[in-house]
Amino acid sequence: MKKYKFYLFLIITVFFLFNNSTVAQNPIILDQFTADPSARIFNGRVYVYPSHDILSNESRGRIGWFCMEDYHLFSSSNLTDWTDHGVIVSQNKVDWIDSSSYSMWAPDCIAKNGKYYFYFPSNPKDTIFGRGFSIGVAVSDKPDGPFVPQPEPIKGVKGIDPNPFIDKDGQAYIYWSMGKIYVAKLEDNMLELASEPQVVEDLPEAGLKEGPYMFERNGIYYMTYPHVQNKTERLEYAIGDNPMGPFKVTGVIMDESPTGCWTNHQSIIQYEDQWYLFYHHNDLSPKFDKNRSIRIDSLFFNDDGTIQKVTPTLRGVGVTGASQKIELDRYSYKSETGVSIAFLDTLNTFKGWKSILEQKDAWIRYNAVDFGNETYRSVQVKVLSQTGGTLQIRLDKPDGPLLSEVKIPEGTGWKTVDSSVSKIQPGIHNLVVVLKDDNPVEIDWIRFLN
Ligand code: FUB
Numbered sequence: 001m002k003k004y005k006f007y008l009f010l011i012i013t014v015f016f017l018f019n020n021s022t023v024a025q026n027p028i029i030l031d032q033f034t035a036d037p038s039a040r041i042f043n044g045r046v047y048v049y050p051s052h053d054i055l056s057n058e059s060r061g062r063i064g065w066f067c068m069e070d071y072h073l074f075s076s077s078n079l080t081d082w083t084d085h086g087v088i089v090s091q092n093k094v095d096w097i098d099s100s101s102y103s104m105w106a107p108d109c110i111a112k113n114g115k116y117y118f119y120f121p122s123n124p125k126d127t128i129f130g131r132g133f134s135i136g137v138a139v140s141d142k143p144d145g146p147f148v149p150q151p152e153p154i155k156g157v158k159g160i161d162p163n164p165f166i167d168k169d170g171q172a173y174i175y176w177s178m179g180k181i182y183v184a185k186l187e188d189n190m191l192e193l194a195s196e197p198q199v200v201e202d203l204p205e206a207g208l209k210e211g212p213y214m215f216e217r218n219g220i221y222y223m224t225y226p227h228v229q230n231k232t233e234r235l236e237y238a239i240g241d242n243p244m245g246p247f248k249v250t251g252v253i254m255d256e257s258p259t260g261c262w263t264n265h266q267s268i269i270q271y272e273d274q275w276y277l278f279y280h281h282n283d284l285s286p287k288f289d290k291n292r293s294i295r296i297d298s299l300f301f302n303d304d305g306t307i308q309k310v311t312p313t314l315r316g317v318g319v320t321g322a323s324q325k326i327e328l329d330r331y332s333y334k335s336e337t338g339v340s341i342a343f344l345d346t347l348n349t350f351k352g353w354k355s356i357l358e359q360k361d362a363w364i365r366y367n368a369v370d371f372g373n374e375t376y377r378s379v380q381v382k383v384l385s386q387t388g389g390t391l392q393i394r395l396d397k398p399d400g401p402l403l404s405e406v407k408i409p410e411g412t413g414w415k416t417v418d419s420s421v422s423k424i425q426p427g428i429h430n431l432v433v434v435l436k437d438d439n440p441v442e443i444d445w446i447r448f449l450n
Pocket of ligand 1: 066161211263265
């Protein structure tokens with residue numbers, strides 16, 4: 001018996017030590033702050049190289065400002081299940097960085113000739129590199145490292161938000177920003193400039209522009225950038241037929257945040273026939289917008305190559321397995337009244353959110369749940385209701401086919417309640433959860449059991 005207990009303990013310990021993957025909608029990373037997502041596809045897998053916001057305090061960084069000391073890397077093959085590869089570069093492992101600056105701002109990565117080049121800005125400790133931001137490079141044989149930082153930053157570059165781009169003819173470029181956006185050609189070694197930096201002209205004259213991200217589609221070069229047109233940053237783009245311009249300002253990809261997150265920062269990739277916008281918002285830190293979280297939404301082009309404006313969603317992208325915890329608070333649609341979303345614990349937002357249904361016929365819909373070919377016999381809901389209440393789980397619409405009616409017992413603590421389900425057709429379905437009486441019910445998640 002003792003041996004059995006020991007092995008059980010070992011299995012549980014190993015599971016918690018090495019299970020560093022998360023499943024999420026928007027935001028996609030829930031256990032830490034992430035910002036400035038640079039998404040890349042390497043060997044058929046999506047890698048996201050974001051910044052890593054942390055909270056400053058008396059002994060680190062500057063109170064009330066960005067505080068970033070290292071970079072984590074995340075990857076996924078379905079844009080839903082994310083693996084955290086841990087820290088790939090940190091300020092105290094880079095010779096030229098002033099490690100009291102906590103200024104590891106927006107990075108990016110690119111592959112060339114079997115090597116991976118990770119570009120990152122920070123503040124140098126040595127004035128021979130000048131004041132303000134410089135941009136360094138760390139090199140690896142694999143997308144997830146180990147990355148070896150170069151001993152010095154790139155000569156001739158002062159600024160933030162590096163964005164490397166390799167054109168179809170093999171010529172590499174690097175874009176960066178410092179109020180305006182700059183571009184230069186890169187040498188074949190990806191470590192040195194091959195041309196004098198030049199300002200990317202023709203972008204809006206007034207208002208801060210930063211976070212350049214270049215991509216090419218059907219011969220059109222898209223220079224995308226956050227720009228302060230009014231109060232805070234919105235995502236815009238300009239198009240041209242050459243990576244160095246000239247460009248024509250063409251449109252807005254995403255409007256300013258309605259809740260006031262001052263920054264935004266984008267990257268755009270095509271993965272398995274769908275285009276995606278990666279960006280950030282302060283979901284997990286609504287009161288302090290220097291602690292941000294990365295998100296993904298689908299992006300569509302018009303026939304003439306222009307980009308349709310993206311409306312930020314909580315549901316994000318990808319399908320959710322029916323047996324996974326389905327976080328209804330990341331909903332696709334909800335009734336106009338009677339539904340609200342709140343943090344489970346306002347003192348620890350990393351615990352996530354709950355949905356609160358509080359009036360008869362209030363409903364919440366969560367799209368794209370994959371039932372595969374499994375036979376599911378019951379649904380489990382994690383709920384809290386002081387008065388007790390009745391939920392119905394339906395397909396597609398508030399009056400769509402009924403899967404289950406769940407009686408929630410009254411109580412003051414969270415409970416998991418199981419209820420049998422009627423036969424569910426195989427495949428992907430949209431779920432709707434409806435409150436059938438006026439007794440409020442809080443829902444953490446639901447999942448199906450077979
Ligand atoms: O993350 C720090 C800075 O905020 C980035 O470098 C900018 O693009 C903005 O997102």
